[in-house]
Amino acid sequence: MSEDQPVAPPAAPPAEPKEITLELLHCPCGEPPGNLRIEMAGAGAKVAQVRGSCCGSWAVEFINNTDDQERSLIKAAAAWNAAPRWAG
Numbered sequence: 001m002s003e004d005q006p007v008a009p010p011a012a013p014p015a016e017p018k019e020i021t022l023e024l025l026h027c028p029c030g031e032p033p034g035n036l037r038i039e040m041a042g043a044g045a046k047v048a049q050v051r052g053s054c055c056g057s058w059a060v061e062f063i064n065n066t067d068d069q070e071r072s073l074i075k076a077a078a079a080w081n082a083a084p085r086w087a088g
Contacts, residue, residue: 022073022074022077023077023081024036024052024077024080024081025080025081025085026085027052027054027055027058028058028083028085028086029052029054029055029057029058031052031054031055032054033052033053033054033080034053034054035052035053036050036051036052036053036073036076036077036080037050037051037052037053037056038050038064038072038073038076039051039059040064040072043067044064044065044066044067045064045065046063046064046065047061047062047063047064048061048062048064048072048076049061049062050062050076050077050079050080052080060079060080060083061079062075062076062078062079063075064076
């Protein structure tokens, strides 16, 4: 005898990554970064670094503590913009 087993509906396709536009302050090198690069030890790492795409020399550490890419990017941009800059 066989019993009918419930059949799970097919999984939804993964959502397309959405583009996020954030206002970024200039890098200490003087150039505006076109993008930010986030470096972390793994998904959900507690601490991460963010670098601008302009020179890659300047980095800012920030508390990440999430595996959500959108939240990581927002936290990285906030840390980048909050970093002190020399007024000249």
